[in-house]
Amino acid sequence: MKFLKFALLLLVTGMLTNTAFAQEADLIWSPEFSYSWKQSDRLGFSAKVSMFNSLRDLDNRSAVRYMEPQLSFSYSTTPRVKLGGGYYYRNATPFLPGHQYEHRFLEQIGFVSYIGDERIAHRLRAEQRVRSSSYQNRIRYRLSYDFPLNGEQLDNGEKYLILKDEVMTAFNKDAVDAENRADIGLGWYFNNKQKFELALQYRTQDIFSDGGISHLFMIRTSYFLNR
Amino acid sequence: MIKILTYLISIPLLMCTVNPSLFAQEKKQEVETSINKSDMPAEALSILNQFWNDGKKADFYREFDGQSVSYEVKFILNNYLHSIEFDEQGTLLDIELLINFDETSENTGNTIKAYLNDQYTKFRITRIQRQYTSDEGDLAELFIEQEFDDLTIRYELEVEAQNKKELGAFEFLFNKNGQLIRKREIVRRSLDNIW
Numbered sequence: 001m002k003f004l005k006f007a008l009l010l011l012v013t014g015m016l017t018n019t020a021f022a023q024e025a026d027l028i029w030s031p032e033f034s035y036s037w038k039q040s041d042r043l044g045f046s047a048k049v050s051m052f053n054s055l056r057d058l059d060n061r062s063a064v065r066y067m068e069p070q071l072s073f074s075y076s077t078t079p080r081v082k083l084g085g086g087y088y089y090r091n092a093t094p095f096l097p098g099h100q101y102e103h104r105f106l107e108q109i110g111f112v113s114y115i116g117d118e119r120i121a122h123r124l125r126a127e128q129r130v131r132s133s134s135y136q137n138r139i140r141y142r143l144s145y146d147f148p149l150n151g152e153q154l155d156n157g158e159k160y161l162i163l164k165d166e167v168m169t170a171f172n173k174d175a176v177d178a179e180n181r182a183d184i185g186l187g188w189y190f191n192n193k194q195k196f197e198l199a200l201q202y203r204t205q206d207i208f209s210d211g212g213i214s215h216l217f218m219i220r221t222s223y224f225l226n227r
Numbered sequence: 228m229i230k231i232l233t234y235l236i237s238i239p240l241l242m243c244t245v246n247p248s249l250f251a252q253e254k255k256q257e258v259e260t261s262i263n264k265s266d267m268p269a270e271a272l273s274i275l276n277q278f279w280n281d282g283k284k285a286d287f288y289r290e291f292d293g294q295s296v297s298y299e300v301k302f303i304l305n306n307y308l309h310s311i312e313f314d315e316q317g318t319l320l321d322i323e324l325l326i327n328f329d330e331t332s333e334n335t336g337n338t339i340k341a342y343l344n345d346q347y348t349k350f351r352i353t354r355i356q357r358q359y360t361s362d363e364g365d366l367a368e369l370f371i372e373q374e375f376d377d378l379t380i381r382y383e384l385e386v387e388a389q390n391k392k393e394l395g396a397f398e399f400l401f402n403k404n405g406q407l408i409r410k411r412e413i414v415r416r417s418l419d420n421i422w
Contacts, residue, residue, distance in 0.1 A: 114415075157258075192416065192417070
């Protein structure tokens, strides 16, 4: 079963990579660093910084598209349900003149279920994006699934697979649009304080746009630290 | 251009070097590794053959708790998931069956529920195993011959629970009368990558 899942992952990865290069979709590398800590059994915080780097523009100053520091909190109402909120700051094209910013506020609810050490998580998030030139609301729903590759439980030094899909709609008084984000990734679980993920994300953007659907491919490298 | 490349390379490297003291606080945990049947101790396989034959599917694991090594075999027999644990030499340690809570005796079930009700405002039993051990006789033989009166029976429960002070998942070990022997918190993986 695990072999089938892994083979499926490789197949999907290969197909999506081919699609990306064939369609000359936007190619992004996003390094992320996340540091989380629990204040109590119920209350937790997370600080994160991430970047968007265009792999097609590495030879010029527009390579760095965004930098995003963010801070969020979560409150567990039950062992499986969390409520939370947070704030993001996005600095767009920081190395180009006239760079733009965005303040983003978010509220979310999450539910996780366990099948042994396999986890299925649902997340519903509302966002308010205050940009230097506009305002936008966004509603997002994400389904995530991760599971150990070796044995029933994920032990130190073992790898896991993670699959995610997120649908969202963005709207303001002038326009509405939609987007889908599909992720497949491989994780290295060093111990209960550290893990690393290498993931591939495929975004189908501007679904309701008159200009037609656009595609984005992202390689995500994420390092997670917990206290 | 060089400045941008330096920037791109240095940020991830800096990320990996933040707060090195955290890297030293590694906590010892039980590590379970999937293994082949041929990696099991010969003595364990010999005992196992009394319950299980090669035609049936089984999963084999090696466990290390930081101090000692043990081996575990999991397979379905008579519609129950059996987990059979051996020590490093292949001596049988215990046999566990995954059961439903209503398969405990009424008295035992009521005593366990009364304890959980007393301790927590809300709880959910997510897993229960009936555990067989033997202090004196041959555990495998007694188990196969269903001489359960000569075996020590315990119940291992995984429970999600909450009260004013605690919230999380816990493992409880109760004796056959439903009295608590041991409780420990199950440390779950952080949700930071899926939350």
